[in-house]
Structure formats: C-alpha cells, structure tokens
Amino acid sequence: MVVKHYADITAEPVATPGAEKVSIRWLLGKDSPAPHFWLRLFEVRPGGHSPYHTHPSEHEIFVLEGSGRINAKGGGRPLQPGCFALVEPGEEHQFENTGAVPLKFLCLVPKE
Amino acid sequence: MVVKHYADITAEPVATPGAEKVSIRWLLGKDSPAPHFWLRLFEVRPGGHSPYHTHPSEHEIFVLEGSGRINAKGGGRPLQPGCFALVEPGEEHQFENTGAVPLKFLCLVPKE
Numbered sequence: 001m002v003v004k005h006y007a008d009i010t011a012e013p014v015a016t017p018g019a020e021k022v023s024i025r026w027l028l029g030k031d032s033p034a035p036h037f038w039l040r041l042f043e044v045r046p047g048g049h050s051p052y053h054t055h056p057s058e059h060e061i062f063v064l065e066g067s068g069r070i071n072a073k074g075g076g077r078p079l080q081p082g083c084f085a086l087v088e089p090g091e092e093h094q095f096e097n098t099g100a101v102p103l104k105f106l107c108l109v110p111k112e
Numbered sequence: 113m114v115v116k117h118y119a120d121i122t123a124e125p126v127a128t129p130g131a132e133k134v135s136i137r138w139l140l141g142k143d144s145p146a147p148h149f150w151l152r153l154f155e156v157r158p159g160g161h162s163p164y165h166t167h168p169s170e171h172e173i174f175v176l177e178g179s180g181r182i183n184a185k186g187g188g189r190p191l192q193p194g195c196f197a198l199v200e201p202g203e204e205h206q207f208e209n210t211g212a213v214p215l216k217f218l219c220l221v222p223k224e
Contacts, residue, residue, distance in 0.1 A: 001199055027196050037149045037222070039196060060140055060146065062151070064176070080117070083118075084151060108172075
C-alpha cells in the first residue's frame, strides 16, 4: 500500500513542445506498483497551456483548483474545481489556464 | 469527449454489508465510453466507513475534502485533502471518516 500527499512528490517542468508553464507530479507512475493505470497531477500556471495534441490512449481528468478550459475540435469547454473529463483515444485536446491562479488537475492514463 | 461536474451525477447510497453512511457517484463507469478504468467519487459522512474488505483489483484514490483514515493490516494511516493512495490487489482496507464533515475522495478501479 502506498499512502502519500501530493506535496511529497516533486513537480517537474513539462518540456514537451507546445507546453507552456506546465509542471507534472507523477503520483503513481512507472516507479510505483500500480498495475493498470497511472495517476499524475498537473499544474498549469496563469497564461499557460498543455500542447494541443492527440494520442492513442485516453485521459481521465478531475479538476482540483483554478479555472481553465479544455480546447478541442469544435471549441472550448470551461473547467472549474469538481469538473471531470474523459478525453477518448485519438481526440484532439489542450488544457488551458484562463484564470489568475494555478490550474491543478489530476490526469490518469493507462500504464504503458 | 465527456466534460461534466461531479455535482451533475447522482449520489447513490452504498448498500454493501459493512458500509455505513457511504454514497457513490459513478463519474465514468460502465455507461461511459471509458476504455480501461472507472472513476468514482465516494462520500463518507461523519461516523461512517466503507467495509473492511479485500478484492483482486487495485484502488487508486485521491482525497478531495474532509479527514479520515485508511485502515489496513498493521494499523491506520491518516488521510487529508491532497493525500493519494494505492491499495494493491488483495490488500485489506477500509476508509473511515474521523472528522466532522464529509470525507470525499476519488477512487479508481480497472474496468470490469
């Protein structure tokens, strides 16, 4: 059993092209015994965003703090604390901070 | 793509033997297009707890609000907002509210 607080995990800058002012904490990743899916916490600082991109695996996300928008084909949809989303495999998407404080959200992906 | 707020999802009482004052919201479950794992939000009211039990699949949890304890072989470990846990397959566990306000946490499981 693993029991920790997310603040115990170092936030690493995301260097992917198209990512601006984004950091990631790998809460349960490849160095954990998680058998099927990985838990990460993203923080997007004001003015920042993730890349607008697509990939073959899904995201399940849950917004903890801040406000933002998920941009996708057909437009953007607002995000606030308590919002959750499923980005299905192959769907274009981008997470953008539209507020004045960090946007923090959990993002789960299947294990590679 | 699914984008919703957890308050849009009905909280259902958990009737499992051993569960006291627990409700569940299925945010992304069998009626969603989630391909690999399911996202649920549990609420344990003051004085309540989940069953002390075990099962072959893991839990990944993240605490949103309230305070509590995860009881397991060897004792209990405190939970507060921002805590996350991996309950590995086959590990005995119970979630207990030790505070005066609802304990809310996300709990993810592999798709059945």
